[in-house]
Amino acid sequence: xxxxxxxxxxxxxxxxxxxxxxxxxxxxxxxxxxxxxxxxxxxxxxxxxxxxxxxxxxxxxxxxxxxxxxxxxxxxxxxxxxxxxxxxxxxxxxxxxxxxxxxxxxxxxxxxxxxxxxxxxxxxxxxxxxxxxxxxxxxxxxxxxxxxxxxxxxxxxxxxxxxxxxxxxxxxxxxxxxxxxxxxxxxx
Amino acid sequence: xxxxxxxxxxxxxxxxxxxxxxxxxxxxxxxxxxxxxxxxxxxxxxxxxxxxxxxxxxxxxxxxxxxxxxxxxxxxxxxxxxxxxxxxxxxxxxxxxxxxxxxxxxxxxxxxxxxxxxxxxxxxxxxxxxxxxxxxxxxxxxxxxxxxxxxxxxxxxxxxxxxxxxxxxxxxxxxxxxxxxxxxxxxx
DNA sequence: TTGACAACTTACTAACCAGTAAGTAAAATA
DNA sequence: TATTTTACTTACTGGTTAGTAAGTTGTCAA
Numbered sequence: 107x108x109x110x111x112x113x114x115x116x117x118x119x120x121x122x123x124x125x126x127x128x129x130x131x132x133x134x135x136x137x138x139x140x141x142x143x144x145x146x147x148x149x150x151x152x153x154x155x156x157x158x159x160x161x162x163x164x165x166x167x168x169x170x171x172x173x174x175x176x177x178x179x180x181x182x183x184x185x186x187x188x189x190x191x192x193x194x195x196x197x198x199x200x201x202x203x204x205x206x207x208x209x210x211x212x213x214x215x216x217x218x219x220x221x222x223x224x225x226x227x228x229x230x231x232x233x234x235x236x237x238x239x240x241x242x243x244x245x246x247x248x249x250x251x252x253x254x255x256x257x258x259x260x261x262x263x264x265x266x267x268x269x270x271x272x273x274x275x276x277x278x279x280x281x282x283x284x285x286x287x288x289x290x291x292x293x294x
Numbered sequence: 295x296x297x298x299x300x301x302x303x304x305x306x307x308x309x310x311x312x313x314x315x316x317x318x319x320x321x322x323x324x325x326x327x328x329x330x331x332x333x334x335x336x337x338x339x340x341x342x343x344x345x346x347x348x349x350x351x352x353x354x355x356x357x358x359x360x361x362x363x364x365x366x367x368x369x370x371x372x373x374x375x376x377x378x379x380x381x382x383x384x385x386x387x388x389x390x391x392x393x394x395x396x397x398x399x400x401x402x403x404x405x406x407x408x409x410x411x412x413x414x415x416x417x418x419x420x421x422x423x424x425x426x427x428x429x430x431x432x433x434x435x436x437x438x439x440x441x442x443x444x445x446x447x448x449x450x451x452x453x454x455x456x457x458x459x460x461x462x463x464x465x466x467x468x469x470x471x472x473x474x475x476x477x478x479x480x481x482x
Numbered sequence: 483t484t485g486a487c488a489a490c491t492t493a494c495t496a497a498c499c500a501g502t503a504a505g506t507a508a509a510a511t512a
Numbered sequence: 513t514a515t516t517t518t519a520c521t522t523a524c525t526g527g528t529t530a531g532t533a534a535g536t537t538g539t540c541a542a
Contacts (some may be wrong), residue, residue, distance in 0.1 A: 109489070129317045130404040132529060143491055148531065150489090204400060211459035212392060212400040216318040226463040233464075252482055257475040260468055264456030265449055271399035272452050275414040276421075284452055287445040291479060294440055297519070320499060331521055336501065338519090 112150045114140055120161045124203035128158055128213050128221070155218040158210075162224040165206055166231060173235055183243030187292075190236065191285050194266045198281050202274050207232065208267040233259050249292050262288055300338045302328055308349045312391035316346055316401050316409070343406040350412040353394055354419060361423055371431030375480075378424065379473050382454045386469050390462050395420065396455040421447050437480050450476055 118139055122131035133147045133154070140146075151157035172178055178189060197203040210217060210225040217225075237259035243249035251258045265284060273281040306327055310319035321335045321342070328334075339345035360366055366377060385391040398405060398413040405413075425447035431437035439446045453472060461469040 111489080126404045127315070127317065127401055129315065130401060133531085134528075144530085145492080145532080146490055152531085154530065202403075207463070208396075208456065208459055209400055211462045212397055213315055213318060214459075214462040215390075216314045222463070229460060229463045252478045253475055257471045260457070260460070261453055261472050261475045261479075264460050264472055265453035266456070267459065268396065268452030268454070268456035269448070271396055271402075271455065272417060272448070274399045274402040275395070275410070275417050280448055283442075283445045284449050287441055287449045290440045291449075299519080321501085322498075330519095332500085333502080333522080334520055340501085342500065 109150075111140070111142065111146065115147055115150055115157070116161055116164060119157055120165065120206075121203070123158070123161060123206060123209055124197065125201065127209050128154075128217050155220060158217070158221045159224050162206060162210070162221065162228055166224070166228050169228075169231060169235075183239055183246055183248055186239045187243070187249075190239070191266070191288075194270060195281070195285065198270055198273055198278055202278075204270040204274070205267050207263075208271060229263075233263055236263055243292075250294060251292060297338075299328070299330065299334065303335055303338055303345070304349055304352060307345055308353065308394075309391070311346070311349060311394060311397055312385065313389065315397050316342075316405050343408060346405070346409045347412050350394060350398070350409070350416055354412070354416050357416075357419060357423075371427055371434055371436055374427045375431070375437075378427070379454070379476075382458060383469070383473065386458055386461055386466055390466075392458040392462070393455050395451075396459060417451075421451055424451055431480075438482060439480060 115136060118136050119131070122135060125131075133144045136147055137144045147157070151160060178186065181189060194205065197205060207225060207229050210221065211229070214222060214225070233256070237256040240249060240251070240258055240262075241255040244251065244255065265288065269281045269284040272284075303324060306324050307319070310323060313319075321332045324335055325332045335345070339348060366374065369377060382393065385393060395413060395417050398409065399417070402410060402413070421444070425444040428437060428439070428446055428450075429443040432439065432443065453476065457469045457472040460472075
């Protein structure tokens with residue numbers, strides 16, 4: 107039986123990562139919030155590196171589960187895109203969180219190598235799903251854009267990532283304006 | 295006579311900010327790199343908060359100087375946009391740096407209030423210049439996009455910010471692909 | 483009932499952090 | 513020349529960091 111504590115640590119670490127970044131939270135933060143001692147965190151995750159990797163790995167697994175879920179697979183391209191946008195909108199709504207990719211890429215030069223690897227894999231997976239969804243929509247005649255779907259996907263993903271961050275300084279409206287503009291660009 | 299040291303501190307702090315983030319560098323890093331002692335940094339910038347603000351303030355002043363410079367003012371909208379894109383391309387070329395706005399927004403919840411204020415002002419200034427340049431280009435018939443220029447500006451700025459970060463995980467090609475896609479979207 | 487193991491706590495360490503108080507040497511000023 | 517000011521250094525503090533070693537308690541299997 108896996109403990110509740112291990113999952114609670116992962117949940118809180120993920121939340122703290124999206125809130126303050128990898129260098130912005132400590133084992134003490136997690137411990138005090140959970141009402142346990144520092145060493146309890148080290149029992150489940152010997153190093154901060156392993157904790158960070160476990161958070162990203164779990165996020166990646168969750169994304170793949172969603173993507174391969176019939177409820178998502180059977181959506182139309184527009185609905186798939188809306189579902190994807192809503193993931194980011196929910197992060198914004200949840201205390202102004204930003205996406206894991208953006209946090210870890212911003213701190214890329216001061217995080218462990220294994221966590222950099224996880225970040226690269228996560229970004230590639232998001233990008234690849236988005237590119238094939240865009241291609242699918244263009245083939246179906248519902249999306250319109252020039253050039254390769256992978257380039258347009260990189261544009262959209264980078265913008266969502268940046269817009270979540272920007273919304274911290276300028277407010278939620280900025281984020282929603284960016285999303286609306288993407289739809290306008292794509293559907294015209 | 296302002297010392298070389300003060301400027302060297304600002305230069306290095308700006309570079310470290312773009313490299314490792316506000317929580318990712320210390321007075322000791324700056325001191326050892328410059329061959330002075332910790333206290334020398336505190337002499338010029340009593341607190342890290344003041345140092346951070348001075349870096350962003352100098353960056354804002356520099357941007358306003360560029361923007362109000364006749365050499366930039368007299369450019370065509372396309373040239374202005376290319377010039378703006380090249381600022382970001384140069385950051386990417388310079389050891390994979392990311393933009394100040396992106397770093398500080400990502401760390402927004404763990405930086406001092408005065409630095410948050412500087413971040414907001416910087417982002418507003420970049421956004422406002424970009425929006426009026428887009429408007430100017432659309433009026434001149436060289437740019438094409440739907441909706442408000444301020445929304446398209448937020449889309450482009452957020453994307454440049456995100457693409458610099460993303461390029462750390464995926465490489466420089468990703469950044470250039472995003473810029474090329476923006477041009478394609480705008481010029482069609 | 484005993485032994486093993488899981489899930490912790492207690493108590494600690496060495497490194498690093500921003501920040502400070504007091505001293506110093508050289509240059510500018512009067 | 514005397515005094516002040518600038519630009520530091522030396523030496524330190526209290527707080528925080530990830531990480532560790534050794535001990536404790538409750539559960540479960542043999």
